[in-house]
Amino acid sequence: xxxLAILGSTGSIGTATLxxxxxxxxxxxxxxxxxGRNRDLLKAQCEAYRxxxxxxxxxxxxxxxxxxxxxxxxxxxxxxxxxxxxLHPDADTVVAAIVGSAGLASTEAALRGGRRVxxxxxxxxxxxxxxxxxxxxxxxxxxxxxxSEHAALHQLLADRDPAxxxxxxxxxxxxxFRDWPLARIQAATVxxxxxxxxxxxxxxxxxxxxxxxxxxxxxxxxxxLFGLTPDQVAVTVHPQSQVHAMVGFHDGSYxxxxxxxxxxxxxxxxxxxxxxxxxxxxAYPWDQPAxxxxxxxxxxxxxxLGLAFAALRAGGTxxxxxxxxxxxxxxxxxxxxxxxxDIQACNSEALAHLPVAPVGSLLQVLDADxxxxxxxxxxxxxxx
Ligand SMILES: NC(=O)c1ccc[n+]([C@@H]2O[C@H](COP(=O)([O-])OP(=O)(O)OC[C@H]3O[C@@H](n4cnc5c(N)ncnc54)[C@H](OP(=O)(O)O)[C@@H]3O)[C@@H](O)[C@H]2O)c1
Numbered sequence: 001x002x003x004l005a006i007l008g009s010t011g012s013i014g015t016a017t018l019x020x021x022x023x024x025x026x027x028x029x030x031x032x033x034x035x036g037r038n039r040d041l042l043k044a045q046c047e048a049y050r051x052x053x054x055x056x057x058x059x060x061x062x063x064x065x066x067x068x069x070x071x072x073x074x075x076x077x078x079x080x081x082x083x084x085x086x087l088h089p090d091a092d093t094v095v096a097a098i099v100g101s102a103g104l105a106s107t108e109a110a111l112r113g114g115r116r117v118x119x120x121x122x123x124x125x126x127x128x129x130x131x132x133x134x135x136x137x138x139x140x141x142x143x144x145x146x147x148s149e150h151a152a153l154h155q156l157l158a159d160r161d162p163a164x165x166x167x168x169x170x171x172x173x174x175x176x177f178r179d180w181p182l183a184r185i186q187a188a189t190v191x192x193x194x195x196x197x198x199x200x201x202x203x204x205x206x207x208x209x210x211x212x213x214x215x216x217x218x219x220x221x222x223x224x225l226f227g228l229t230p231d232q233v234a235v236t237v238h239p240q241s242q243v244h245a246m247v248g249f250h251d252g253s254y255x256x257x258x259x260x261x262x263x264x265x266x267x268x269x270x271x272x273x274x275x276x277x278x279x280x281x282x283a284y285p286w287d288q289p290a291x292x293x294x295x296x297x298x299x300x301x302x303x304x305l306g307l308a309f310a311a312l313r314a315g316g317t318x319x320x321x322x323x324x325x326x327x328x329x330x331x332x333x334x335x336x337x338x339x340x341x342d343i344q345a346c347n348s349e350a351l352a353h354l355p356v357a358p359v360g361s362l363l364q365v366l367d368a369d370x371x372x373x374x375x376x377x378x379x380x381x382x383x384x
Pocket of ligand 1 (some may be wrong): 008010011013014034035036038100122159194202204
């Protein structure tokens, strides 16, 4: 039996995780739930799964929950609440499904605390880099990637001799603007950018998918997770989102991983690893005719992908700077303060102007994150 703390339980990954839990009640039990502001959904989740430990963003919402719930769990709030859930003594597995670098400290603490971390929060790997491996090594934690591409690579690379591997390729759906000409992309609206063709996700990652910054963050994530050089990670656009990753060997052959584009699959892979049990997702219907296509990404129309490769090559705090600027820019775009094309401009500007330092500690990356946020916010204000 695995005992779970789910951080970000009210989000797209959090609710998909609870669906996997519901499919395996004999294997998975919820011990802690943490969310942000969606207290009504969190209340319903608490009544359904009765976690012993619960956290929300504010004390006001924690007090509200205390009055509403039909039982009395430990109630916490804010960043300390996330840590209380991540390090709850009864939890052996943490699902890190908060969006953005707000998930960094709890991911690091869970790894240092010896937990299995099922990591959806790619931003914490992008920002924290090798520090996450160090935390796992120091505390005996285990890092398993929930991102479908990285869960695919985890399976493809298992027990492989690294010397045999030439490159890995992660696939990208191409997002809603894959076929659009540059001028139309530049003028895209929020509604158009939120209209993802194949995945239903939270708003931040959906915008990141429209700019291909999500794929860029995943390139950095793959490099950090699997110890690959920037030249060993590539992106292939595959609009059907059925092949999730490929490993290319020196002899010219490739191994591919394919499954339905449903996040419950990689979530279940991480939760139950190394077991592969029947779950809530049907197997791929191979007997139905289908066409799968593959093409190269266009870095002129999707410059954020190129920026991510540049940050990965620069190393040190560059990925943290890019990630922070992007979080500010995406929030500003969703609030209608800047245009779609301004996202890449803001990211490019932050990467070009902020100093990059080698990464020595978590405090140092948090400082780089703060400085980049403030710089990007200043840039956004010049546009509004
Ligand atoms: N969605 C996908 O298919 C997918 C696939 C691969 C990877 N990911 C990654 O998974 C992460 C989550 O994505 P998502 O799509 O699930 O996002 P989402 O739907 O926006 O959910 C985000 C979750 O984080 C919570 N949250 C946000 N800020 C918080 C804070 N400061 N303290 C506590 N809780 C906070 C939210 O709570 P409230 O809603 O209650 O405010 C919500 O539960 C992201 O890093 C994303 O890149 C997602």
